[in-house]
Structure formats: C-alpha cells, structure tokens
Amino acid sequence: MTATRDWHDVGSEGELRAEGRLLACIGGREVGVLLDERGVAHGFRNRCPHHGAPLCEGVVRPRLAGTPGSYRLDGSAVLHCPWHGWQFELESGRCREDARMRVAVYEVRIDAGRVLVQA
Numbered sequence: 001m002t003a004t005r006d007w008h009d010v011g012s013e014g015e016l017r018a019e020g021r022l023l024a025c026i027g028g029r030e031v032g033v034l035l036d037e038r039g040v041a042h043g044f045r046n047r048c049p050h051h052g053a054p055l056c057e058g059v060v061r062p063r064l065a066g067t068p069g070s071y072r073l074d075g076s077a078v079l080h081c082p083w084h085g086w087q088f089e090l091e092s093g094r095c096r097e098d099a100r101m102r103v104a105v106y107e108v109r110i111d112a113g114r115v116l117v118q119a
Contacts (some may be wrong), residue, residue, distance in 0.1 A: 007116040008111075021056055026119045032056025033108055033115055036077050041118045042090045043106030044079060046084065048103060053083035063087055063096075079103075099100050 005105055009034060010024035022033045023046060030046040033044035034056060048055040058080045064087065065074040078087040088103050107118040 005118045007118050008116050010117050013110050013113045013115055022115055023056060024117070026117060029119075030054075030056075031106055031117055031119060033117060034060050034079065036060050036090055041108040041110065041115060042079075043108040043119075044088070044093065045104040045106075047103070048081045048083065048086060049095075049103055050086050052082065052086055054090070055079065055081055055082050055103060058082040060090065 005048055008024065008026045010026075010031070011022040016022050016035065020035055024031055031043055032046040032055070033041050033043050035041055037051060037060065042060070044056055046054055046056040060077050060079050063076050063078040065073045076089070078089055080087055086101060087097070088101075091105065093102050093103040093105040
C-alpha cells in the first residue's frame with residue numbers, strides 16, 4: 001500500500017525569492033525550500049545526515065570536486081552543509097563522496113504565488 005502525499009503551503013514565492021529560503025514544519029519534520037542559481041526551488045529535510053546540522057542554512061553553489069589542495073568546480077550545483085561542507089545533489093539528495101550520506105528531498109511547486117511542498 002502506498003501512502004498518499006499531500007501538498008503543504010510553506011510560504012509565499014515573494015518571501016522565498018527575497019530571503020532565498022523558506023523553512024516549515026511538516027508532519028513533525030523541518031523542511032526547507034531553497035533556490036538554485038537558475039531560480040528553481042528545491043525542497044530538503046532540514047537536517048544533515050552527517051551531524052544533524054540545519055542543512056537549509058547552507059548554500060546552493062557549484063560542487064567542489066578533487067582532493068585536498070587540488071579542488072575544482074565541476075559545474076553541477078549542490079547544497080553545501082553549513083557546518084562541515086558536505087555536498088548534497090539537489091535532485092536526489094545524494095552525497096557523491098559518501099554513499100551512506102543522503103538527505104530527504106521533497107517535490108516543490110509554485111502555484112498562484114504560494115510555495116507548496118509535497119510530503
């Protein structure tokens with residue numbers, strides 16, 4: 001049996017664009033919505049799987065790849081954790097550097113100026 005997921009209003013599109021993020025509690029979990037560099041909204045659980053940091057206080061920016069002393073930008077945007085810099089893919093929530101690290105992602109849509117998250 002598949003559980004149905006409802007759409008939850010988490011704030012206004014104007015507030016999201018002005019602040020760059022929205023936070024809301026849905027079903028006992030804190031969820032954040034952030035914008036990527038193209039202005040597309042992405043939803044995440046606001047808890048880093050590494051040490052529990054408020055992940056949505058991080059930034060969306062290009063992914064750093066490489067080894068210590070030899071980093072480069074690889075072109076894809078990721079969410080960077082504010083505490084330790086873990087990088088999570090926007091679409092899947094997966095961390096490329098450690099397969100054990102993954103954050104829950106939520107579908108987001110904007111309808112009539114309201115930001116909706118499916119959870």
